[in-house]
Amino acid sequence: MKFDKNINAVISGGVSGLGNAVAAKVIAAGGKVAMLDVNADAGAVAQKEFGTNALFVRTDVSNEQQVDAAVKQAVEKFGGVNLAVNCAGILGAGRVLGKQGPMASEHFAKVIHVNLIGSFNLSKAAAAAMEANTPDEDGQRGLIVNTASVAAFEGQIGQAAYSASKGGVVGMTLPMAREFARIGVRVVTIAPGIFWTPMMDGMPPEVQESLGKQVPFPPRLGRPSEYADLVASIWENTMINGTTIRLDGAIRMQPK
Numbered sequence: 001m002k003f004d005k006n007i008n009a010v011i012s013g014g015v016s017g018l019g020n021a022v023a024a025k026v027i028a029a030g031g032k033v034a035m036l037d038v039n040a041d042a043g044a045v046a047q048k049e050f051g052t053n054a055l056f057v058r059t060d061v062s063n064e065q066q067v068d069a070a071v072k073q074a075v076e077k078f079g080g081v082n083l084a085v086n087c088a089g090i091l092g093a094g095r096v097l098g099k100q101g102p103m104a105s106e107h108f109a110k111v112i113h114v115n116l117i118g119s120f121n122l123s124k125a126a127a128a129a130m131e132a133n134t135p136d137e138d139g140q141r142g143l144i145v146n147t148a149s150v151a152a153f154e155g156q157i158g159q160a161a162y163s164a165s166k167g168g169v170v171g172m173t174l175p176m177a178r179e180f181a182r183i184g185v186r187v188v189t190i191a192p193g194i195f196w197t198p199m200m201d202g203m204p205p206e207v208q209e210s211l212g213k214q215v216p217f218p219p220r221l222g223r224p225s226e227y228a229d230l231v232a233s234i235w236e237n238t239m240i241n242g243t244t245i246r247l248d249g250a251i252r253m254q255p256k
Contacts, residue, residue, distance in 0.1 A: 001136055003232040007031030008078040010071055012061045012088035012122050015042040017197035018147060019087030021224030022231050026083070027053055029232075034074035034081075036061065036122070037088065061088045061118030071125040080133055082142040084126030085231060086119040086169075089147065091199060092161045108161045115165035116172075119146050123176060123187070131183045138238050141184040145231050146173060148191040148244060154253035166191070170244050177242030186241040188234050193248025195222035215249035222247065 009026045013019035014035030026033045027050045036059035037043050043056035055077050057070040074081050092111030096103050123144050130142030148166040155163025170189055177187040194211050200221065212220040230247055234240050 001140065001235060003029050003235050005030030007083050008074070008081050009033045009083040009085065010036065010074045010081050010122070010126060011085045012036045012059070012118065014087065015039055015046045015056065017087065018192070018195065018224050018227045019085065020046060021228040022085050022087065023050065023054070025228040025232060032078045034070065034077070036067070036070050061121055062113040064121050067121040068125050071122070071129055075129050081126055081129045082133055083235065084122055084142070085145045086122050087147050088118055089115045093158050094161065095158050096160050111161035112165050112168070115162070116168040119169050120172065127180055127183065127185050130185050135184050139184045140186065140238055143235055144176070144185060144187045145234060146187070146189040148189050150191055150193050150246060150248050150251065150253055152191055156253055157256040173244055174242045186238070188240055188242070189244040190227065190230055191244050191246045191248070192227060193222060193246070193251045195227065196224065215251045217249055222249065
């Protein structure tokens with residue numbers, strides 16, 4: 001399928017960073033996009049910028065009912081959904097045995113709820129909506145793209161919760177792809193390395209530069225537009241399914 005005006009996308013974390021880059025690419029191609037996010041102010045700005053083909057729905061992805069309602073709203077506005085991209089996430093950094101004592105299970109659970117269960121919530125709601133789509137020549141009705149992280153494979157000290165959540169995203173990719181094959185919906189995960197996102201904005205320039213130099217090639221932070229480009233490539237290549245693609249410039253994270 002061509003990445004064009006026929007795309008009806010729903011994107012979590014869609015008003016900033018990676019998700020916003022995908023939303024911008026969909027809009028530029030003439031498609032429609034529903035942006036799910038908790039940041040209402042940024043959501044209003046993004047919706048105004050993208051125009052009538054965009055919809056912002058304030059959504060906590062860890063809340064199943066809110067996600068279901070947001071997807072329903074997107075289907076009603078656009079006449080269907082055929083692309084879902086999970087970009088909502090939190091870092092949740094912290095040592096298991098920190099200076100203040102062992103990590104509270106509530107902290108660990110919150111990261112799992114947002115990053116893993118949030119991705120599950122949107123994936124299943126989107127797949128249910130996609131099942132009603134008319135299939136293309138390959139029998140395809142839609143695509144779900146999850147966002148993991150290289151931390152799923154090389155988690156650093158202080159990333160136990162984050163790595164567990166992203167490892168879970170990687171782990172559910174193949175089972176979902178196998179199950180959704182029946183309805184013609186693909187499931188693919190992207191595992192970015194060190195990318196320029198709003199989480200980087202608070203870091204001093206010298207820290208950002210140092211992080212970029214850790215990447216073998218190109219020796220810089222990844223650009224959100226490069227993530228969006230990969231989403232578009234996955235969309236157009238139907239054989240990409242049930243796998244996790246590293247987008248990391250060959251970086252392999254050190255213990256700390």
